[in-house]
Amino acid sequence: MINNQMQAREIFSALEQECRSKKWMGQDPLLTRQMRLSQEILAVFAVRKTDGKHILYLQCNPEDAAKGHRYPAWKGISIEFSGFDNAGIDGCYVRIEQGEGSDDEVYFAVSDDLCSCLNSIERADLRKRLSEALERWRRFFSLRENIKLTREEQLGLFGELWLLRSMLQNNLGLQTIGYWKGPYHEVFDFSLQNMSIEVKTTAAKMPYKAYISNEVQLNDRLAGGTLALFFIAVQPSDSSGETVADVVKGIEDYIENDESACSLFRDKIFGCGLGKPYIDSYAARYIVKEHAIFNVKEGFPRILSENLPNGLGDISYSLEISACANYRIDEQEFWQIAKLHAKEETA
Structure with missing residues (x-):
């Protein structure tokens, strides 16, 4: 378990390096690192071994998944409720995956912001806070293509x-x-x-x-x-x-x-x-x-x-x-x- 002061880009970069080295052990499809955002919310950063795609899992309430709640999304990212692909990590998660052709810098920035917004909150508040943060990003990409300003x-x-x-x-x-x-x-x-x-x-x-x-x-x-x-x-x-x-x-x-x-x-x-x-x-x-x-x-x-x-x-x-x-x-x-x-x- 890593501390919650690390940025998502640092964690994903470490996972990428491990993925490229191909020195992992076990048959799990994902390389992962865990970070606790609060006592009730676990964030799991993952890189898929087969294609190097980045995935952020955020522990959530099973009731939200059962009710079919939908989060704001945009081109370049997919968001859905999911279990976990690796053995030994149970629970219900919001699965936020980098889309095909999506820029790493953009995905890391979104992941950093989401973790910051959810830091120290209770799980009961996750749906509201996560929806608000994702809606900000949806509006952002409806107006802009690039994160950095010229x-x-x-x-x-x-x-x-x-x-x-x-x-x-x-x-x-x-x-x-x-x-x-x-x-x-x-x-x-x-x-x-x-x-x-x-x-x-x-x-x-x-x-x-x-x-x-x-x-x-x-x-x-x-x-x-x-x-x-x-x-x-x-x-x-x-x-x-x-x-x-x-x-x-x-x-x-x-x-x-x-x-x-x-x-x-x-x-x-x-x-x-x-x-x-x-x-x-x-x-x-x-x-x-x-x-x-x-x-x-x-x-x-x-x-x-x-x-x-x-x-x-x-x-x-x-x-x-x-x-x-x-x-x-x-x-x-x-x-x-x-x-x-x-x-x-x-x-």
Whole structure:
């Protein structure tokens, strides 16, 4: 029995090495290691000798299997109730097997997270907690293909989170967490009542440009009212500045006394690829050099779908920030407008 501080990837790696050496003894089809997550829940990590597939078994209530409970799943993983293939290990288990073509790194990350979520809980709570954890991963893979963020994605999230923290600092309230729509890949990064905000962040030098990914991203008709473009210019730094994790921690400090806001925020950062342990691996630091806010309305330089010839779409383009000067709004005015729309949301 191994201690519960080891990560799933470490355990599976040790089993893989043993499997490759072919020095195992006995006729059991699986090489296994056991780890107790709590007094009532045993986790068994297994590698099948014939094909090297990874399998995680989680001890569960037989009643759950008898009732035919189904857990959330997605392409690349199979989940079912099962006994154990090896002799000497009895009981009912939830069997979580790596699918054909599924990446090892993804499977290890899922296994690590599941074990962390089930650590120290009672078996009676396993179905609820395991379902919640698997549903988070199902939603994650419905929006993303890769676990790790690209440098471009990190930069974009830094800007969105920096604005989210600024909204809390400017007293827009805890409902601000709900305004953030970036993790859901909606049209705009933030949606208040009758107001939307699109965030663009660049680490490039002047003259500044914003990359617009499609012809609807600056369409104020879809914003439900006011549409603001919040532009942020950052300077990468090796020693000073903030990481994405630093900004996340700052937000968590603001909302720590509200469990509902904390839970929603955890789900959102998990959904956009900032779950543990990866968030701490994003070491890039940024200093916000300047930021500017623009009112996107009639005459604003942009490409709109209604202005395109038939047959054209999925248009991406660069927007020179200097060309937007006539539409710039004062920061104090922006916060007054945002607070007004935040109040409408809670009215």
